[in-house]
Amino acid sequence: MNKDLTVGNPSTVLRQFCLPLFGSIIFQQLYNIADSLVAGKFIGENALAAVGNSYEVTLIFIAFAFGCNIGCSVIVSQLFGAKDYGNMKTSVYTTLIAGSVLCGLLMIGGLLECSTLLRLIHTPAEILADSELYLNIYIWGLPFLFFYNIATGIFSALGDSKTPFLFLAASSTSNIAVDILFVTVFHMGVAGVAWATFLCQGISCILAIAVILKRLAAIKTDKHVAIFSWASLRRIAVIAVPSILQQSFISVGNIVIQSVINGFGPGVIAGYSASIKLNNLVITSFTTLGNGISNYTAQNLGAKKLDRIREGFRAGLKLVWAICLPLVLLYFFAGRWLVYIFMDNSTGTAIDTGIQFLRIVSPFYFVVSTKLVADGILRGTGMMAKFMTATFTDLILRVILALTLSAPFGTVGVWSAWPIGWSIAMCLSILFYRTGPWAAKNLNLHASAFD
Numbered sequence: 001m002n003k004d005l006t007v008g009n010p011s012t013v014l015r016q017f018c019l020p021l022f023g024s025i026i027f028q029q030l031y032n033i034a035d036s037l038v039a040g041k042f043i044g045e046n047a048l049a050a051v052g053n054s055y056e057v058t059l060i061f062i063a064f065a066f067g068c069n070i071g072c073s074v075i076v077s078q079l080f081g082a083k084d085y086g087n088m089k090t091s092v093y094t095t096l097i098a099g100s101v102l103c104g105l106l107m108i109g110g111l112l113e114c115s116t117l118l119r120l121i122h123t124p125a126e127i128l129a130d131s132e133l134y135l136n137i138y139i140w141g142l143p144f145l146f147f148y149n150i151a152t153g154i155f156s157a158l159g160d161s162k163t164p165f166l167f168l169a170a171s172s173t174s175n176i177a178v179d180i181l182f183v184t185v186f187h188m189g190v191a192g193v194a195w196a197t198f199l200c201q202g203i204s205c206i207l208a209i210a211v212i213l214k215r216l217a218a219i220k221t222d223k224h225v226a227i228f229s230w231a232s233l234r235r236i237a238v239i240a241v242p243s244i245l246q247q248s249f250i251s252v253g254n255i256v257i258q259s260v261i262n263g264f265g266p267g268v269i270a271g272y273s274a275s276i277k278l279n280n281l282v283i284t285s286f287t288t289l290g291n292g293i294s295n296y297t298a299q300n301l302g303a304k305k306l307d308r309i310r311e312g313f314r315a316g317l318k319l320v321w322a323i324c325l326p327l328v329l330l331y332f333f334a335g336r337w338l339v340y341i342f343m344d345n346s347t348g349t350a351i352d353t354g355i356q357f358l359r360i361v362s363p364f365y366f367v368v369s370t371k372l373v374a375d376g377i378l379r380g381t382g383m384m385a386k387f388m389t390a391t392f393t394d395l396i397l398r399v400i401l402a403l404t405l406s407a408p409f410g411t412v413g414v415w416s417a418w419p420i421g422w423s424i425a426m427c428l429s430i431l432f433y434r435t436g437p438w439a440a441k442n443l444n445l446h447a448s449a450f451d
Contacts, residue, residue: 041343049270238384356415364422391425
């Protein structure tokens, strides 16, 4: 149900709102984990490498869907907090229309160029055909990806984090079952893994959009609601475009890193594919918690309650650090067994690669989670230039370090790029957060403080 995030104890409000979001992203990541798990266990190491190799390309498309999600979510949160329901509905409808156009363009470009892109990142010949097959099927499912992301952004903006959690819990667990069915019973190989995701995500998307439209219809307005507004699109774009650029550049950076890793051979690619899925499960979870903090921040910005933004930052840190501790211990000490979930052999290059990555990267989850909480505040208040600066610093450093350290230090040099990039970017994000009006002794409750 819809929930006002501008009232109540910030710690309690954020915990009740963000924990279902955390659960939702865990289930959402199960889509990708299930694909890799089934490919590695039931098809083979090359299939695992192919799915992992394609995954880095799919992150480009996810970047655009995420941008639509967060752009709509922040603006709708602000309007919901201000009780401006007419413009809130217009913003939702505008996002759906604009998202449809953007999705269509990406599908055309993806279907025409995915083969070229896979070759540009030096995909080994033995996994090229499966990588291309998986990626093509994935692209046909982009409308489901886009509209589901927009729907979850709207749910979050309305203070409802439980409904998307229920959708994802059902669809992701179904995806695992359908993955196994298509691969082991129908012997569809990598194509079966891709079609399972297509089918389950499609059903979830259709149901989510239906619920959103019904929820909006129940909110009464005094005036006619426009279906499309250029003014609304501009407001959404101010948030969405930097978010898309952020995620796109991260995706491009990951593709560059993937091209470096591809030079080490299929064994290292398979190990990296497994460990990066585990890593992305954590990072995406913290990013989603950051998005929840953005919704909380945006609603309180709309209500002009800046003091609650400062309190929300402290509450957000406590929440993510509490989640960090067991994850760091699990990944560092039980990494072998986690990576082995994806493999049919408990020894070899792939297993060793995955363990090495997790042990170098996981202790720094405390660092990157701190950055993502601060980023959530910056994005929720529209401080996009500072948000982008911190994000690009992290990305540029990771790419440069991965390229330069791979030759003298091998894979250890590549993995070390993550902690260094995260640490420097965290310092910037915290510095930028401390420049906000909520950090001043005398809080200015005017919205103009954010201009």
